[in-house]
Amino acid sequence: MIQIKIISTEETFPIRLEVLRKNIPLPFEFNGDFDSDTIHLGAFKNDKLIAVSSYMKATNKNFEGSHYQLRGMATLTEYQGFGAGKLMLEQAFLILKEKSIDILWCNARIAAVDFYKKQGFQTFGEKFDISFVGEHYMMFKKLNS
Ligand SMILES: CC(C)(COP(=O)(O)OP(=O)(O)OC[C@H]1O[C@@H](n2cnc3c(N)ncnc32)[C@H](O)[C@@H]1OP(=O)(O)O)[C@@H](O)C(=O)NCCC(=O)NCCS
Numbered sequence: 655m656i657q658i659k660i661i662s663t664e665e666t667f668p669i670r671l672e673v674l675r676k677n678i679p680l681p682f683e684f685n686g687d688f689d690s691d692t693i694h695l696g697a698f699k700n701d702k703l704i705a706v707s708s709y710m711k712a713t714n715k716n717f718e719g720s721h722y723q724l725r726g727m728a729t730l731t732e733y734q735g736f737g738a739g740k741l742m743l744e745q746a747f748l749i750l751k752e753k754s755i756d757i758l759w760c761n762a763r764i765a766a767v768d769f770y771k772k773q774g775f776q777t778f779g780e781k782f783d784i785s786f787v788g789e790h791y792m793m794f795k796k797l798n799s
Pocket residue numbers: 673674705727728729730733734735736737738739740741761762763765766767768769772
């Protein structure tokens with residue numbers, strides 16, 4: 655069984671590094687990582703941390719209302735496809751709705767776009783390039799409608 659828990663900023667770092675930063679010379683620490691309104695979620699299987707994701711207050715001029723940005727969504731390769739990512743997002747939707755946040759948005763790697771679509775996100779605008787990582791779409795999900 656997979657359990658979702660709030661974790662510390664530092665607990666996200668090893669999985670971010672392994673899954674998102676292999677051969678990618680970009681920081682694994684994000685602006686806002688240590689802000690008091692930032693939320694980090696971890697997925698645990700038999701007490702082992704197998705996936706992480708972070709949620710930061712970040713205004714996006716493309717959307718109305720109040721916004722959070724999803725960053726650092728990553729599941730260890732050997733545990734991908736077992737529901738950890740989906741369960742973390744479901745928990746995040748509940749927490750952010752409770753805070754009356756209207757929109758959760760992210761910059762999604764092309765390979766992850768269909769994963770986000772399955773969780774109710776839509777793409778916004780044209781695809782764009784992020785150096786060293788590749789093509790992305792901005793994606794968003796309305797939380798309070
Ligand atoms: C994208 C990622 C976070 C998904 O996490 P996960 O724990 O494997 O996802 P889940 O097991 O919760 O998948 C939920 C559903 O999405 C599907 N899915 C997962 N990854 C998918 C992908 N890349 N494309 C399409 N569908 C995907 C699953 O099959 C599952 O479908 P189902 O509900 O019909 O069974 C994970 O594959 C990952 O870490 N990838 C590498 C890093 C990355 O690209 N992160 C996103 C950066 S923007």
